[in-house]
Amino acid sequence: MKTTFVVPRLLLSARALDGVTRVTRERLLEIQTRFHEPESLAVTLVKSLDAGAAGVFGSPSPALRTALAELTRVVPVYAVLPALSPQDYRMLEPGVEPLIARARRDAGPAARLRMGVTGLLRLSVLRHGDFAARVPVLLEAGARLLPRRGVAGIVLPAPLTDAALAGEHRRFFETLPRFVRARFHAAAGLETRNPGLLLARLREWGVAPDFVLGPVNPRGLGMKPRPAETLAELARARGGPAGAGIPFLATELRAGGLCTLAEGAHYALEHGAHGLAPDLAEMDEVAVELRGVKTMLGDGT
Amino acid sequence: MSAMAGPAGGTEDRATPRAGVQRVAVVGLGRAGVAHCVMLSHVPGCELVAIVDPRGPARQALRGMGFGVPAFGRVERMLEKLRPDAVVVCTAQHERARVAEIVIGSGIPVLLERPMARTLEEAEALVRLAAARRVAFAVGHPLAFEPVFARVHELVHGGALGTVHHARSAMFVSRVFAPRPRRGPGRLDPRRVAGGVVAHLGSDLLFVLVRMLGAPAEVRAEQSLLYGAVEDELHAMMTLPGGAEVGFDCSWSVPGYVRASTVIELDGADGKLLASDEALEVDLHRPAAGFAAGYSRVHDADFPAPARFDFGGETLWSHDAAFLDWLAGGPAPPNEAGAALAAHRVMDALYRSAAAGGRPMQVAR
Numbered sequence: 001m002k003t004t005f006v007v008p009r010l011l012l013s014a015r016a017l018d019g020v021t022r023v024t025r026e027r028l029l030e031i032q033t034r035f036h037e038p039e040s041l042a043v044t045l046v047k048s049l050d051a052g053a054a055g056v057f058g059s060p061s062p063a064l065r066t067a068l069a070e071l072t073r074v075v076p077v078y079a080v081l082p083a084l085s086p087q088d089y090r091m092l093e094p095g096v097e098p099l100i101a102r103a104r105r106d107a108g109p110a111a112r113l114r115m116g117v118t119g120l121l122r123l124s125v126l127r128h129g130d131f132a133a134r135v136p137v138l139l140e141a142g143a144r145l146l147p148r149r150g151v152a153g154i155v156l157p158a159p160l161t162d163a164a165l166a167g168e169h170r171r172f173f174e175t176l177p178r179f180v181r182a183r184f185h186a187a188a189g190l191e192t193r194n195p196g197l198l199l200a201r202l203r204e205w206g207v208a209p210d211f212v213l214g215p216v217n218p219r220g221l222g223m224k225p226r227p228a229e230t231l232a233e234l235a236r237a238r239g240g241p242a243g244a245g246i247p248f249l250a251t252e253l254r255a256g257g258l259c260t261l262a263e264g265a266h267y268a269l270e271h272g273a274h275g276l277a278p279d280l281a282e283m284d285e286v287a288v289e290l291r292g293v294k295t296m297l298g299d300g301t
Numbered sequence: 302m303s304a305m306a307g308p309a310g311g312t313e314d315r316a317t318p319r320a321g322v323q324r325v326a327v328v329g330l331g332r333a334g335v336a337h338c339v340m341l342s343h344v345p346g347c348e349l350v351a352i353v354d355p356r357g358p359a360r361q362a363l364r365g366m367g368f369g370v371p372a373f374g375r376v377e378r379m380l381e382k383l384r385p386d387a388v389v390v391c392t393a394q395h396e397r398a399r400v401a402e403i404v405i406g407s408g409i410p411v412l413l414e415r416p417m418a419r420t421l422e423e424a425e426a427l428v429r430l431a432a433a434r435r436v437a438f439a440v441g442h443p444l445a446f447e448p449v450f451a452r453v454h455e456l457v458h459g460g461a462l463g464t465v466h467h468a469r470s471a472m473f474v475s476r477v478f479a480p481r482p483r484r485g486p487g488r489l490d491p492r493r494v495a496g497g498v499v500a501h502l503g504s505d506l507l508f509v510l511v512r513m514l515g516a517p518a519e520v521r522a523e524q525s526l527l528y529g530a531v532e533d534e535l536h537a538m539m540t541l542p543g544g545a546e547v548g549f550d551c552s553w554s555v556p557g558y559v560r561a562s563t564v565i566e567l568d569g570a571d572g573k574l575l576a577s578d579e580a581l582e583v584d585l586h587r588p589a590a591g592f593a594a595g596y597s598r599v600h601d602a603d604f605p606a607p608a609r610f611d612f613g614g615e616t617l618w619s620h621d622a623a624f625l626d627w628l629a630g631g632p633a634p635p636n637e638a639g640a641a642l643a644a645h646r647v648m649d650a651l652y653r654s655a656a657a658g659g660r661p662m663q664v665a666r
């Protein structure tokens with residue numbers, strides 16, 4: 001029986017700390033410098049929760065882990081696994097095997113054992129390279145990076161989601177959410193840079209992860225394949241048959257700085273987004289701006 | 302139907318009518334080859350029909366992503382079994398000329414990853430062969446399709462800046478901070494690659510500059526070898542036939558550049574321009590090319606974004622779509638091999654100058 005998870009409507013995205021948010025290089029460096037000290041990130045996390053955010057979305061990087069460890073309060077984390085920077089992806093050969101090899105090198109004996117067991121259950125030795133068999137092993141390797149408390153979701157990063165989307169790997173998308181829910185007791189999310197296309201494929205395949213995150217903004221930036229097609233899929237995801245809709249959390253709300261957060265949030269919600277995940281790099285006064293967005297959601301979440 | 306860049310600010314498809322589906326094979330499944338597979342799969346009217354790589358794990362990696370196309374270990378075997386409409390060649394640099402020669406020799410159009418060959422002689426031979434066989438041949442230069450830099454090209458060629466008398470350019474990325482080889486034996490062995498940062502990265506900027514300003518007559522270059530036998534940084538000054546100077550800096554060993562960053566600055570008789578991956582800034586003495594006199598700034602997000610797929614960037618989609626449009630009877634793309642060869646000649650001169658300790662070198666004609 002499928003366990004249902006409550007999908008948040010407002011998350012603080014810390015993806016800028018991972019270097020993937022679409023903002024200028026100067027802004028990215030500024031944010032990374034501002035939150036270099038774990039205390040400053042910890043304070044921002046608490047203020048975000050107080051302002052109405054249901055948790056934080058980002059990879060369990062040393063910066064985020066240290067900040068979370070500073071707090072006695074449990075912060076729900078929607079963790080991006082595997083936790084890799086754009087540079088990591090650029091340096092490694094394509095596919096999942098180089099990522100696993102690197103993760104195995106970095107893992108301790110216990111993590112390696114868990115990777116082995118996860119792999120064995122999926123006969124993954126015989127299915128080298130296959131995302132369906134091998135991504136669970138990779139996620140298992142990343143489990144050691146997760147905080148002890150508060151893991152509310154596991155999100156596959158866009159480079160892996162979009163690679164499998166390009167290959168139309170239906171079985172991978174069918175099996176991954178089941179693995180995440182069973183192993184991590186957390187919601188299974190997919191991050192994408194091709195939101196319209198991903199939603200369309202998931203709908204055609206009848207596959208429903210717990211949520212999808214991707215760019216939606218009034219300028220259409222990043223709304224692949226086309227803004228109109230993405231909006232149509234968003235409407236379908238919201239209005240599909242009972243239980244068939246996929247909650248969509250909108251990111252890149254400010255279109256790289258071309259519009260305000262309020263405009264982006266209003267647009268995304270108006271067009272069917274279930275929730276929002278504004279990024280640290282998209283806000284100057286995080287608590288104030290999140291509070292403003294929270295009022296647009298108009299619910300008690 | 303395929304799709305290319307639409308008008309500024311728009312995302313409309315511009316189609317070149319097609320007789321049918323274009324069947325494309327990709328040879329070489331490193332990072333670039335996989336990126337082409339992904340993008341080609343989303344160019345309307347294109348079908349990825351085969352992949353080729355001698356390495357089993359590389360073929361396995363693509364299959365593992367879900368691609369179910371026939372896989373081959375050798376290009377000759379693929380050509381025996383299939384006759385694709387085009388082949389994208391992304392093999393290792395020392396293999397490129399041989400593989401491209403086989404495919405062009407079979408009369409099949411080729412899109413070849415940059416640099417097109419390890420040596421200038423090999424590159425020239427390929428261009429001659431393609432011309433003799435009347436086969437469409439282009440080289441991978443996605444920067445030319447980056448909307449900001451495509452617009453800069455239009456501005457310069459439209460005369461908005463007047464005669465350009467000075468230019469500066471740079472391309473930086475944080476990539477190499479350790480001794481090599483990093484991946485596989487001899488990956489950056491000078492006997493197997495055309496060079497270091499310029500061949501791998503800066504040649505894309507070089508292509509944009511040469512196409513925009515023309516080939517320099519003479520170059521002077523200095524290089525730094527920080528970690529191995531090929532250059533990690535190169536600083537050059539290039540002199541155009543009219544006397545204008547073009548600065549060129551390139552490094553893959555600077556911190557703070559998670560994403561590759563490119564900058565071009567131009568000083569012309571009628572204005573100045575600063576273009577980067579993030580924005581285009583112009584300061585014109587008179588209105589031109591849709592810009593008012595004075596200072597204007599256009600954010601990169603204001604430029605058209607015609608790609609139907611984003612895979613760590615979307616420029617490669619426009620690049621591949623333009624090549625396929627050419628094969629379907631559309632205009633030749635900016636990166637057709639003749640233009641790419643001109644940039645390759647400049648790169649060759651830069652390397653000769655750097656090897657000679659910065660002595661001026663003439664660019665081959």
